[in-house]
Amino acid sequence: MRVNFKQESFIEGYFNRIFKGLSFERIGLKLARVKEIVEVERIENYKLPLLMFLLEDDSLLHVEIINDEIKPDLQSMLVYDMSIILRCGLQVRTVILNFGSRQQGGEIERNFGSVHYNTQVVDLYGLDGERVYEEINRKISSGCLLNEREKLNLVFLPFMKKSVPFDKVLPKVMSLIEKIKDNEERTAYLTVLPEIISRTTKQGVDVLREWLMGSEVGERIKDEGVKEGMRESIMIILLEKFNLLPDNVYNAIAEQNNENILMKWLQNVTIICSIDELKKMVINLE
Structure with a gap:
């Protein structure tokens, strides 16, 4: 190690x-x-x-x-x-x-x-998650950048105490992040929070998948039809996980032109844990 x-x-x-x-x-x-x-x-x-x-x-x-x-x-x-x-x-x-x-x-x-x-x-x-949510919501709505305390609060906001369950809180937090005006800051949170959730709880992964399908982020990916961008994103995530991909897996992703299939792979790629699972997903190999 x-x-x-x-x-x-x-x-x-x-x-x-x-x-x-x-x-x-x-x-x-x-x-x-x-x-x-x-x-x-x-x-x-x-x-x-x-x-x-x-x-x-x-x-x-x-x-x-x-x-x-x-x-x-x-x-x-x-x-x-x-x-x-x-x-x-x-x-x-x-x-x-x-x-x-x-x-x-x-x-x-x-x-x-x-x-x-x-x-x-x-x-x-x-921690009082509802109070923290309102505080961050006001700051983001005003167009201001988050301070140090608010940045940390936003990352861990889904895990704070609320009057509604986790599967209802998480989509609200993701939608709150979408309101951040600074593009790089927004993209960072839309990347980091799902990454933490995907490593933590399967329930959170399911909620994120459902949120993506109904969110502006998911709709933009579909509407713009950026297949090349989706293929590139899938490749980057997989190479970070496995360092090297088998030729047949690489070719299957590179040659895929069906937007619905690419979208499905993009949603599922963060929870793939092994090359065998990956093969089953992209080329149906056992």
């Missing part, structure tokens, strides 16, 4: 646009500010970290998200943290953000043989 500081991908670029220079003090973490997002190589049979940030004091912040249904994979978290410490000599602090009603803030501890592992739990469910 290595921490990879190679040239940033387009997704990493959007993460850095939002998080670079931010402090997590707003959610109760007194840490150095974020320097950049970090890409971590996958360790076989262990779940990749959700988010890993290099901080300005050259330590790493490992972030996971849980709720009442999503339980923390502490063994995977430990494996990645220890690999970074042993191979890179970097200090790692691991934090779990909770948006469930049953888990409280504090710590989660587990013993793995002689190794004692503990992580801090930050309770996002205790």
